[in-house]
Amino acid sequence: MCETKLQIVVLAGGSGTRFWPVSRRERPKQLLEINGKTLLASTFERVRRLGPPSNWWMVVGDDHAERCRATVPEVPVSHVLVEPARRNTASAIALAAVHIAESDPDAVMAVFPADHMVRDTKRLCDALERAARRAKDGAIVTLGITPTHPETGYGYIQRRGSANEVGGYGVARFVEKPDRQGAEALLSGQDVYWNAGIFVMRVDVFCHALAEHQPEIDAAMAKIVKSIGSNYEATLAACYEELPKISVDHGIMEFANNVEVVPVDCGWSDIGTWTAFAELFGVDDAGNRSQGRAVLLDSRDCIVHVGDGHAVATLGVRGLVVVHTKDATLVVSADRVQEVGKIVDALKERQWSEYL
Known part of the structure; x- marks a missing residue:
């Protein structure tokens, strides 16, 4: 103590x-x-x-x-x-x-x-x-x-x-x-x-x-x-x-x-980005990490997070982060996840408050 x-x-x-x-x-x-x-x-x-x-x-x-x-x-x-x-x-x-x-x-x-x-x-x-x-x-x-x-x-x-x-x-x-x-x-x-x-x-x-x-x-x-x-x-x-x-x-x-x-x-x-959060997911032989219903074919080093009631599939891609929720979807290169805040700024500029 x-x-x-x-x-x-x-x-x-x-x-x-x-x-x-x-x-x-x-x-x-x-x-x-x-x-x-x-x-x-x-x-x-x-x-x-x-x-x-x-x-x-x-x-x-x-x-x-x-x-x-x-x-x-x-x-x-x-x-x-x-x-x-x-x-x-x-x-x-x-x-x-x-x-x-x-x-x-x-x-x-x-x-x-x-x-x-x-x-x-x-x-x-x-x-x-x-x-x-x-x-x-x-x-x-x-x-x-x-x-x-x-x-x-x-x-x-x-x-x-x-x-x-x-x-x-x-x-x-x-x-x-x-x-x-x-x-x-x-x-x-x-x-x-x-x-x-x-x-x-x-x-x-x-x-x-x-x-x-x-x-x-x-x-x-x-x-x-x-x-x-x-x-x-x-x-x-x-x-x-x-x-x-x-x-x-x-x-x-x-x-x-x-x-x-x-x-x-x-x-x-700090779970500050999707790559950090994905460390909590399991990883496959191709370096992909996914949570939810995801199908990743011929894909490498991808991160996919899928909300309830949806499925996400990738084919022939590398180094992508895909996050799907009930009203918004994010697709970003894994090496730019630190910049996701820019998307939030863009939504504010467009006054799309329902997505903030």
Whole structure:
């Protein structure tokens, strides 16, 4: 068991546009069911040993707050923090931090995206416990996933120095999603990890870093927390209108000098694209992966996902991703699945809201 009970913060405000057409405005990726549970519910469940439900927090968008609440009813109502607008992860984490600080400013919080998968929960939790030991001493710790291939869809973390007492390292730099050549070059150094967006840190340490590196967000959060119990909703909305859209990586982690990385190999996937999701499917001798009623003839390295009541067949094709739902079909080259979000943008431009 974890010596320090962590405050568990799950960021559930994303839209999962790269997972279209299954991920939609009314049913974003974190609310999709895999193996009988939503990704959101699974995120809380896998870290239950690190903190009881009374320590669980969820940051959600106002467009699907009720569905998220219903998915994980164990989260206390007062711990469901609704953002009136999407402002990326720096503000989302800050909103949770200032609320937690109201009752326990020295608490150690662990922050997770809501829509990832982990095959080895024990390894993940063991790494988080080691990270918490460093966080108690003032470090901001991120988990680094041991890479298995030169992935262009993930950011990277490059370590520096020697291992500390928990097997972690200082962080030399955060690297943006590279191209194929850049990813191969990074892996050749054997000192990089995939950036999973998982952080462990004391609330007061994070708030200090926020004030130093993102004073605009810090000032807004001070106003928001001061309004709790009075005109909170109006203050929250007004402050969020002015907040910058910036990730915690770009806004804080790249500048802070106390950031460390704890490596872990836990079968992690962000399921951010159809190729990542297809790793859950079986694979045939031709490298094809399919789910549902699919017939693939003389086809290689294809991914096919078919909704109920339909069948999809391919013949003589290679490297295609085909996703069929009741009202939309996606056909994309497997090497361009990272760009599926562009299709969502195109649908918005055409004002085809029924497909978003």
